[in-house]
Amino acid sequence: MSTRTNETWLADLRATGLTHEEALNDLRNVIQKGLPYALSRWLPASDPLFPPLVEEVTQETLLRVLDQLDTFEGRSLFTTWVHKIAIRIALTELRRKRWRDASLDELTENEDAPPPAGLLADSHASPETSAERKDMLERVRRILQEELTPKQREALTLLGLQDMPMDEAAKKMKTNRNALYKLLHDARLRLKKRLLIEGLTPQDLLSAFEQK
Known part of the structure; x- marks a missing residue:
């Protein structure tokens, strides 16, 4: 995975084709690498619920980030901004999991x-x-x-x-x-x-x- 600046992340995620796909895959890896530590206070990585939660949160975070690219102000690292979004989504999912049984x-x-x-x-x-x-x-x-x-x-x-x-x-x-x-x-x-x-x-x- 290549090292990107804030500007490069934004440009690559807004691009099309292979550049966009590679950026999306790299960002997915960034999110999944950081979640175990970030969520350790609420849910240990050994919990059976953890793997599906990580997958669900990763999917939602990627979609949310793509939706909100224009709102990133550059006051922090792009990946830090993404991690904050992922953590908020994860905690929300933990609170609302009881409503996920409906089809x-x-x-x-x-x-x-x-x-x-x-x-x-x-x-x-x-x-x-x-x-x-x-x-x-x-x-x-x-x-x-x-x-x-x-x-x-x-x-x-x-x-x-x-x-x-x-x-x-x-x-x-x-x-x-x-x-x-x-x-x-x-x-x-x-x-x-x-x-x-x-x-x-x-x-x-x-x-x-x-x-x-």
Whole structure:
């Protein structure tokens, strides 16, 4: 892996073809090398949950970094900035893991089906909060169905909900890792635009499941 300056990281990740792929692979290695130490306070590397968490966090971090390249101000090393993003994502995933049991298919395939019980079950939630969560899930189901292609929904199901490793998901979908990153990146952009039209932000969706 070559040593890059901040400017080189930005240029290579914005490039296309082999340059972009090599930068993406190098950044993936940087993230995965730093996570064991960074997360040792909360989850030891020996824990069975650690390998799938690292894979999940790496995928999400790469997508987040590509989305936010223009926000990097150069006040630190680029890799330090990336590690901070990765740690925030990892801690968020640890807190919200209990909501990962629901299948995206349940949210998208049957318009008349009620939202998955695992997403709504909370013995401490008020009736108002439960109703808000149900309404939010119905809106999410509609947005996913209307905005994403079948391939994009399949990718989100395999990687986001079934915790399938990136290489296995790429093999199942008969594509490669970088093409799958691009597929997810495009899906995220489409969802962000639609959420904006709907007057929602990603934080609105998360907040609906954090409140009691």
